[in-house]
Amino acid sequence: MEEPKINDIIIVGGGTAGWMTAAGLSSMLGKTGLKITLIESEAIGIVGVGEATLPHIKFFNESIGINEAEFMAATAATFKLGIEFVNWGRIGDSYIHPFGEFGLANAGIGFHHYWRSMIDDEATGALDEYSLPIMASRMAKFKPPSEDIRSVHSTYRYAYQFDATKYAPFLRQHGEVRGVKRIEGKLTQVHLHPENGDIVAVELENGTVIKGDLFIDCTGFRGLLTQGALETGYDEWSNYLPCDRAVAAPCTSHGPLLPYTRATADKAGWRWRIPLQHRTGNGHVYSSQFISDDDAQKSLIDNLDGEPLSEPHFLRFTTGKRKKLWNHNCISIGLSGGFLEPLESTSIYLIQEGITKLLEYFPNKDTLATDRDEYNLLMDLEFERVRDFLILHYHATQRDDSDFWNYMRTMKIPDSLSEKMELFRARGRVASYDRGLFLQPSWIAVYLGQGIIPSKWDDRVALLPEKDVKHHLAGLKQLMRQSADIMPSHADYIAQYCLSEARI
């Protein structure tokens, strides 16, 4: 019997989501006879923001055969060792959420317990001083991690900061070489099956009708297939994450090239600063309930490090996710599937997860329902776990200087998060789970950075004489500082490894 294979995939949208999907599917399934067509409209364009990433993207690029140096040069990318949060817990505070570990566990007890037991001692210093990626970030240094697990240089990972307008075109070349057919045109209509409601074809402005077996909606916030045609619905999370607008404006680079993104809390949201090779990306994410567009723009422009390079660009969004990321024979990947705001650079990660899970649960026509249910279950879990982590940043604050922060500080949060916070507050324990993006060190960095200091710590710390603990801490601090110190500067490393033409 002939296998009821899916043969024709239609991707609508050629932004980061569309071209990442096309590149991922063509690399992994191109050889299986799958035909991939991507429709995009240059007239409509892409959102063009989304410059900071998480370390997982390195794996995505590698798995589709992308050469790192070429990719970095093409997208004017820099390395990213973490995210600095300024003014979040209180005005004047700053901490870095690093892509790596803190200190060294001892006798099965997490390092932060030893650190917590000694915070009253001035010599102990901030937790940041016990993390190599943080020390390197502060010194504007970079070197790829070592593969030797005995080396302290193996205790971190890295991501990229890149020009969002250049990543999709770079992937386009990659996808087209692997057989992705690109159609320029504007989608105007979606044809549904009269009985089962599945999408059978999409129609373009010029009348061309394109049929397919499986449709990927990468049309951005519009969600033309999933919402426009299938009316999937949206779970709004704006009660937890009320920021709903952003204004973006790049500026000239200023100062040393930093290997991290900065997120500075503002009166009714926060401002990002992302250093690229040729410029700095900036934006202000805010809640329109609490600040006007004009004031948001003014705060952005007043705080730029360099000269503005273009007119400010406004964007609107609603935080949340589609009720079903895969509905009928249509999968929403990228902004069409949902948006949790860019605070922890999770959107491109969620695109990547969407692609990986689609590959894992790639359907046949007769197994679609089972694959779809599993996909939705796993992706919902990803979104929810990311959501809780983001809320933590806003909620665990002592700021009371604006209505926005008063709302965030006192709002009701999901039970899943309040239990996690209570557990940490009690004795510095991080709730365990296997699946989900953020692991223990990330939670520790943000809990402590936001000012949740556990009232107690693991009792067994006291088994080590205090002088030994102090000695251990002092040794580690020195190790981190010295190890960061010997790294090359981030700018030098970039210059010899992947200098972009945009910069030259």
Add this chain to the structure above:
Amino acid sequence: MNQLRRIMVIGNSIEAWLSAAYLRARLPRNDYQIIVIETAENSMASSHTIFARPSSKNLHHILDISEANLSRVTHAKPALCATITNSKGAIIELPFGQYGVDREGTEFQHIWKFSGSQQPLAEFNLALMMHKAGLFINNAPKGAPTYDYGYILDEQGYENILKSKASTQHIIANSLKLNCGNKGIEEINCNGESLSADLYIDVRSNDFDMAWNHNHLKIMGGFDMLDHQSGMRLYRIQMAMERLFKLWPDREFAAIEIAEYNRLEKAQSVHINDMNRLLQHNIQGCSDALKRKIRLFESRGRIAIEDFEIYSKAEWIAALKAIGISAQNYDRLAHRISAEAALQWIDQLHTAIANLVQQLSNKNTGKQ
């Protein structure tokens, strides 16, 4: 001072001594007193052996029990799979090694199904094949399907090692009464004498809603033959101890930490119950997690992975196949190679595994 200082383990045999040995290994002798209250009840019909899953290697590392010592005192025999005889008399082998070798990001069972190979899937599992032939070598040769191994141990010998590792005070309880209140155990009456501790670890339980309540931590110790054969008897204690040490309490016993322990314990119990249901061919009214596993496997031979999984994919595949559930289809990724190339590769792998087993048999070097 709020620290726990005195810990009582209540129970007998392997369960009690393993708990005590684990506590002893992780807690400095000068700071913590560990007392075993050895009870009389027998938790199961003795089979004279104990089955240890591969994860017991980690346990033995913590307890500082070398493989040589284990082998000398318990006549330890390596086990490449868990062999279960269920209540209907069916024998099911859960392998500690993968089926075949994954290729180009595609799991083997999909390529096997796609190729239309007539060779049974089990014949691509080196662990199972060596087990059937009574063979053992420590590591799979390069390119062959990988595996790990557990042990079959002499129960008395193992108990002796654990006792010596625990090397702790013990009281034989001819009579024992636990006086429980809202806040766990208030005191215990043992042989007419009142005794107390900061934490009571009770390894006799086989029926409880809450694993940990204030100072009373219950670990599933009453078990059936299935638990014994699948290695859960040791594994439950190992897991409970690992969880306890992750959430090491003080005398206030923070409710939130205890809730976290109970959450993790419950999640793992679901996996054990699910596997036991499969092994007993009893899936009527099973958990949603097991329904999901069955649905996904039936559709495409995929194994759904949950948080805090215990069993490997290969073990789930073996258990699902044993009750007659087979995959109707395979992953699309299998199509990355042509059907002919897949079949040729599969045949080569089959021959290589069969030859390896034959060579080992001929040399007679690998006899268990």
